[in-house]
Structures are given as structure tokens and as C-alpha cells.
Amino acid sequence: MPFPLAHCIHQVLAPDGKLVGAAPDLPADQLFAMYRWMVYGRLYSDRMVALQRQGRIGTFGPLNGQEAASVGLAWPLQPADWLVGSYRELLSYMVKGVSPLALAETYRGYVGDGYALDAHCLPYQIVLATQVLHAVGIAMGMQYDGKPDVVVGVCGDGATSEGDFNEALNFAGVFKAPIVFVVQNNGWAISVPRRQQTAAEYIAHRGPAFGMPGYVVDGNDVLAVYQVVQDAVARARAGDGPTLIEALTYRLGAHTTADDPKKYRLDDELGEWTARDPLPRFRTYLMNQNLLDPTADERLHEAIAAELQSLVETLEAQPPQDAADLFDLVYAERTPQLNRQRADLLAELGRE
Ligand SMILES: Cc1ncc(C[n+]2csc(CCOP(=O)(O)OP(=O)(O)O)c2C)c(N)n1
Numbered sequence: 001m002p003f004p005l006a007h008c009i010h011q012v013l014a015p016d017g018k019l020v021g022a023a024p025d026l027p028a029d030q031l032f033a034m035y036r037w038m039v040y041g042r043l044y045s046d047r048m049v050a051l052q053r054q055g056r057i058g059t060f061g062p063l064n065g066q067e068a069a070s071v072g073l074a075w076p077l078q079p080a081d082w083l084v085g086s087y088r089e090l091l092s093y094m095v096k097g098v099s100p101l102a103l104a105e106t107y108r109g110y111v112g113d114g115y116a117l118d119a120h121c122l123p124y125q126i127v128l129a130t131q132v133l134h135a136v137g138i139a140m141g142m143q144y145d146g147k148p149d150v151v152v153g154v155c156g157d158g159a160t161s162e163g164d165f166n167e168a169l170n171f172a173g174v175f176k177a178p179i180v181f182v183v184q185n186n187g188w189a190i191s192v193p194r195r196q197q198t199a200a201e202y203i204a205h206r207g208p209a210f211g212m213p214g215y216v217v218d219g220n221d222v223l224a225v226y227q228v229v230q231d232a233v234a235r236a237r238a239g240d241g242p243t244l245i246e247a248l249t250y251r252l253g254a255h256t257t258a259d260d261p262k263k264y265r266l267d268d269e270l271g272e273w274t275a276r277d278p279l280p281r282f283r284t285y286l287m288n289q290n291l292l293d294p295t296a297d298e299r300l301h302e303a304i305a306a307e308l309q310s311l312v313e314t315l316e317a318q319p320p321q322d323a324a325d326l327f328d329l330v331y332a333e334r335t336p337q338l339n340r341q342r343a344d345l346l347a348e349l350g351r352e
Pocket residue numbers: 088126127128155156157158159160186188189190251255
């Protein structure tokens with residue numbers, strides 16, 4: 001058998017923050033920066049949920065609980081590499097260089113023209129798993145051009161049941177595309193539990209079936225996720241082909257602000273996963289290493305809160321997006337059907 005089946009869950013930090021594996025060789029400033037992004041992601045997500053509740057933005061999908069996976073999967077990427085994900089990957093996108101303001105604008109209905117492209121991310125995808133095909137396409141294109149860059153393509157556990165996900169893995173395996181697939185298995189696809197997506201024990205077991213290694217990693221352990229993705233990125237860059245990584249994590253919040261998880265999941269499960277929260281785990285580790293103390297942590301939280309306050313002020317000072325953009329930003333040239341719909345809407349708004 002060319003690749004071993006994932007037989008263990010890779011972990012560096014236990015839920016209590018104790019070191020149980022070899023820590024990656026990262027300097028103190030990078031460890032602190034990882035932690036900063038994790039805190040930023042949590043506070044940003046909370047702030048967006050609050051804004052939605054006040055009717056100040058549209059639907060938002062919180063990432064609470066997934067901060068370690070989100071930061072760890074993006075950390076190994078270089079600026080020229082690509083990161084392609086879904087609505088849940090907002091924090092990964094920020095780590096890759098997409099502006100938090102540009103992302104907030106999307107929740108307010110403003111879709112800037114190619115807002116993510118400069119950071120080498122595709123606009124986040126909502127149609128499940130389609131982005132995984134796009135990610136493989138980019139990887140194959142770069143391979144064809146002889147570029148040394150790699151792609152990380154991300155989706156959720158539910159998305160792995162789509163044909164697109166499996167077709168993408170098949171192409172990547174056959175053509176040895178320079179790509180790392182990361183599945184953020186957060187236990188749920190809205191109200192559908194992970195066990196109803198596949199009868200296999202792990203989603204990562206599908207890797208060897210497509211001719212690539214499959215690894216399972218503790219997705220609430222930022223150092224473990226970083227290590228596994230870093231190794232896979234190095235393999236892809238060396239021309240050794242794709243890897244499938246399953247990050248075991250949990251969505252602590254609702255699917256989106258339009259969902260109420262109390263309707264379909266038990267408090268016990270939430271309690272178990274709250275005890276594995278990635279933030280206190282990494283915070284305890286950093287404090288044990290004398291890289292953080294309670295005062296510095298408090299200052300960090302205050303600084304981020306102030307940053308978010310000013311982000312919201314900038315966001316709300318912007319004029320609403322022009323309704324015509326709804327039709328004008330779809331294709332390079334509008335179709336006759338779009339022209340009709342556009343005229344109808346503008347007439348209704350009294351703007352003929
Ligand atoms: C092709 C497609 N089918 C259905 C939906 C509706 N939908 C949006 S999110 C979602 C659940 C996705 O779950 P998962 O892939 O696990 O990602 P998560 O939201 O948990 O991050 C569904 C069914 C969609 N967006 N696209």
C-alpha cells in the first residue's frame with residue numbers, strides 16, 4: 001500500500017495546554033502572532049454576530065471554536081501561494097492577507113471587485129465544494145506553468161459528500177497537483193451530523209483511495225494543524241503531489257445567524273467541546289512558556305476590541321452599495337435577462 005491510512009490523531013498540545021508532542025520550531029513572535037489572530041478571529045466573529053442581531057449587517061457564519069484550524073492551515077503559506085475556501089474560512093483569509101474590512105463589507109452586502117485576489121484567495125465560496133475544484137484548477141495551472149507555488153483548498157465535512165469534492169481529489173491525485181486539501185470537520189453541516197456524511201471512521205481515509213496520504217489532526221490544536229499542513233505544503237512544493245488533511249474541530253456557535261443549533265444538538269456535546277476550546281489551550285501553553293502573561297493578554301484583547309470598533313465605524317460610514325451592482329458585477333457583459341431585471345428594479349426604485 002503506497003500510503004498509510006491515518007491511524008492516529010496528530011496532536012502537540014493536550015486540551016489543558018500541556019505539550020504532548022514535539023513543538024514546531026517557531027520563534028516567539030510567530031507564536032504570539034498566531035495567538036493574536038486566534039483572539040482576533042473570536043472577537044471579530046462575536047462582533048459580527050452582535051451587528052447582525054442589531055440589523056446592521058446581513059447573515060454571518062460564526063467561526064467560534066475553529067480558530068486553531070483556521071490559523072494553522074493558513075500559516076505555512078507564502079504570499080504567492082493560493083488559499084481557496086468557503087464562508088467559514090474568514091480567519092484563514094485574514095491570515096493570508098485579505099482585509100478584515102473587505103470581509104465585513106461582504107456581510108453588509110458590498111462585494112468589492114475581486115476583494116480577495118490580491119492576497120491570492122478566491123472570493124469565499126458558498127456553493128458547497130465547488131471551491132475545491134477551483135483550487136485544483138489553480139494548482140494544475142501553476143504546475144503547467146512550472147511555478148513553485150502551492151494551493152490550500154478548504155471545505156467543511158458536509159461538503160465532502162458532494163461529487164465536486166471527490167472529483168477534485170481524483171484530478172489532483174491523477175495529475176499530482178501541488179495542493180493540500182483541508183477538511184474542517186466541525187461535526188455538523190447545519191443540522192446534519194458528521195456520521196450521516198460517511199460511514200467511514202475518518203474523512204481522511206479517502207486520501208489513499210485517491211492516491212494521496214490522508215492525515216487526521218486535532219483541529220483545536222493550532223501547533224498540530226500548522227505542522228501537518230506545513231509538511232503537506234512542503235511535499236506539494238517538492239512536486240510530491242497532494243495530501244488530504246482532516247482537522248477535527250467543532251462549531252461552538254450557530255451555523256449562521258439564521259440558525260438555532262439548540263433545535264438539533266445536545267448541550268452535553270457543546271460542553272465536551274467547550275472543554276477543548278482552542279483558545280484557552282494555546283493561551284495556557286504560551287503562559288507556561290513565559291511568552292504571555294495575564295496583563296499582556298488583557299492588553300491584547302483591549303487593543304483588538306479598539307481595532308474592531310474603528311473597523312465598524314469605517315464600515316458604517318460607507319454609502320450603501322448601488323443596487324445596480326447586483327446586475328453589473330455578475331458578468332463582463334450583461335445578458336438580456338439581466339438587463340430586463342435591472343430595468344425592472346431601477347424602475348421600482350424610481351431611477352429609470
Ligand atoms: C451545493 C450546496 N448545497 C447546499 C447548500 C446549503 N448549505 C449551506 S452551508 C451547508 C452546510 C455545510 O456544512 P459543512 O460543509 O460541514 O460546512 P460548515 O458550514 O459546517 O462549515 C449547506 C447544506 C449550499 N450552500 N450549497
